[in-house]
Amino acid sequence: MSSAPSTAREARRKERLAAAPPAVEVDHVSKTFRLPHQQFHTLKERVLHPMRSMTYDELHALKDVDVTIRQGEFFGIVGRNGSGKSTLLKCLAGIYRPDHGRVKLHGRLSPFIELGVGFNPDLTARDNVVINAVMMGLTRREARRAFDQVVEFAELQEFVDLKLKNYSSGMAVRLGFATAIQVDADVLLVDEVLAVGDAAFQQKCFEEFTRLRASGKTIVFVTHDMAAVERFCDRAMLIERGDVLDIAGPHEIAQAYNELNFGRLVHDTPTEEGRYGDQVACEISDAWFEAFGERVAQIGTGTGLTAAMRVHFHQAVENPVFAFTLRNEIGHTVFAASSEWKGTETGSYAAGEEAVVRMEFHAVLATSLYKLTPSVARAGSGADTMDLREDLATLYVHATQDTGAILHLPYSLEVERG
Structure with missing residues (x-):
């Protein structure tokens, strides 16, 4: 695209998102896990040492996270391993209940947040797709109709009657993602499990992201891929050890994430602007x-x-x-x-x-x-x-001619009369 149309289009999108109602409201959410110092594996151990289980450490996975994501927004969540990204996504999905604060979602939710969650390894791909689609709000008739599209997207036509326990991790990811996007959801939660897929499937997923973004779906995307953040996200959040360090544009967050990983704390003041x-x-x-x-x-x-x-x-x-x-x-x-x-x-x-x-x-x-x-x-x-x-x-x-493209590559063109 040329710069002028792109700039105008992005400006219109920003205006539309600014005026859009909330899709996801995270209101001062905190989540703490208790990690016991002693774990018992038998009843005898518990009887002999009843007091050992009374001591524990606390892991503050989320600390007062507060953000509103607008309808139609593509919102990224980035951070290092153990920062609390997946915990936040599981709070949004209702898997975890926050200790403090609340989460409010508007519309139908489609979560794809962990490899294998919701799948029964002893059932075939066919059965798993139908069951998962029903769990995410489709009727059985809608789930059966969507099955062919799921299998075609996942490119697993030859393996539909194979039990899931015999699938590779990449095949399971393809099946799970293909199932999640077939639900006519308003909000999609996508974790970094896409990294398990091969390069061709990742590109297919990114093309689907482009389509979903253009169609006005709200997407919450956890990733370590800063190129994907800059490519898709309208805004992003950087989280570290449960604390939200910044919520800003994708380029600013990508830069801050890289600086955090490479030794400079993101809230340190740069020597000068940029x-x-x-x-x-x-x-x-x-x-x-x-x-x-x-x-x-x-x-x-x-x-x-x-x-x-x-x-x-x-x-x-x-x-x-x-x-x-x-x-x-x-x-x-x-x-x-x-x-x-x-x-x-x-x-x-x-x-x-x-x-x-x-x-x-x-x-x-x-x-x-x-x-x-x-x-x-x-x-x-x-x-x-x-x-x-x-x-x-x-x-x-x-240039003498505006083609609407990013690049003006040299090319040749021939026409033959058929």
């Missing part, structure tokens, strides 16, 4: 675009283009990871590159030295304003950021 890392070992002093050997602020689509950054080293650094991210004006990531992905040895640098890093590519880009985010990280995966300067350089790309 800048992350401590800049102790090195810092990015400049970034720009080049074409035909000159710095440029605008170019035509299809032009050979170079993105560049200048890095000054304050300490000795071995083989740093240099990376670039290019986003359009509505914040969609259209391109990313890293020396780590290319397997490039970047060298050793002493204190006081500088490096100029250039990335060359063809700007087969639609008309839009593009923003360049350079970063430099310690050797490894590129996760340990030393300096990242968001949207440091900008470039306007113009």
Whole structure:
């Protein structure tokens, strides 16, 4: 899509969601689990040690979670393992009852929150689909009608009469997800179990997310996939050890999640707006675009283009990871590159030295304003950021024709008379 229609469409969606009534209300919800110090496995143990079961630790899984999700909103919940994401989803589904606060849902709910929940391993896929569909509100006649669509989506036609205990985890995920989306639900709860599926099925699920999002369904989505958060979510929540650290736009939450994982607490104040890392070992002093050997602020689509950054080293650094991210004006990531992905040895640098890093590519880009985010990280995966300067350089790309696409790829077209 071109930037202008996309911007207008996203603006209309935001306005519509802001005016929409609530679909999910989480009102100051807290949930605590008691973990006994002694667990008994026999009656004899319990009789001999009656007092041991009186002591326990408390796990505060959720602490005063308060959020309202609007009808038609695609809402992400992200956080590290053990942060309370799945506990919150189970409170929404009614599996857990909150210790404090309340949860209110408006409309029919379709939960897909844990692999195998609601499935009987000793029954066939056919029986499980019908039973689960009925449990989620369909009549038996509706469930039987939906069966063919479930099996077709899950691509399990050859295994419908096989008992579920003989299914692989990936096959069970496909069956469960396909069943959940056949219910004409107003609110869908989807946990990160989709990660069990293969790449082809995950893409199929994402295409279904696009359809559900466009049709106005409310989706609450737990995931570790920040690309999916930025691709689908209208808003997202970052949760850590039961505390809600932030509720914001998908890009802000994805950035905060990455920073939380890589050692910087998200509520720490950045050194300046849009800048992350401590800049102790090195810092990015400049970034720009080049074409035909000159710095440029605008170019035509299809032009050979170079993105560049200048890095000054304050300490000795071995083989740093240099990376670039290019986003359009509505914040969609259209391109990313890293020396780590290319397997490039970047060298050793002493204190006081500088490096100029250039990335060359063809700007087969639609008309839009593009923003360049350079970063430099310690050797490894590129996760340990030393300096990242968001949207440091900008470039306007113009084209003679607006195709409505994100990219203007070169192509050939032939017509033969039939």
